[in-house]
Amino acid sequence: MTNGSDAPLGTAPAPSPYPRSSRYHDTPVAVHVEPDGRQTPYLRRRLLPDPARLGTLAEHTVSAGDRADLLAHHYLGSAEQWWQIADANPVVDPGELTATPGRRLRIALPAGVPGAANG
Numbered sequence: 001m002t003n004g005s006d007a008p009l010g011t012a013p014a015p016s017p018y019p020r021s022s023r024y025h026d027t028p029v030a031v032h033v034e035p036d037g038r039q040t041p042y043l044r045r046r047l048l049p050d051p052a053r054l055g056t057l058a059e060h061t062v063s064a065g066d067r068a069d070l071l072a073h074h075y076l077g078s079a080e081q082w083w084q085i086a087d088a089n090p091v092v093d094p095g096e097l098t099a100t101p102g103r104r105l106r107i108a109l110p111a112g113v114p115g116a117a118n119g
Helices: 068-076 079-088
Strands: 029-033 039-043 056-061 104-108
Touching: 056 068, 068 079, 068 104, 079 104
Parallel strands: none
Antiparallel strands: 029 039, 056 104
16 A cells, blocks of 8 residues: 555655744755765755735734834734744845834735635
8 A cells, every 4th residue: 555655754854843833844954965974954945925825914004113023922922923924024134024114014824824815
């Protein structure tokens, strides 16, 4: 009996070293091999998701003193989820999110989680 794949069980991907709530959870780990044989694991580049695929939860107008971690705690229940707000807007530097009072931020759910905008 087969498991539906031609790959041997020993080649199954290793579980992520990052928790499911981490922005790096689904980022593949690669290994750089030095000429002397030393191996250095590293994360491959994490590409930002298409913001159109993220379900909108809320919108927020930036006020003086706002911070991405505080907004994440307020809207998403965890300050560690600031990266989801960055992905939805899309920026790499979290400071850019709240640098301009009056900016409208989209608070979104991760890709694949239905929200107000996509069902």
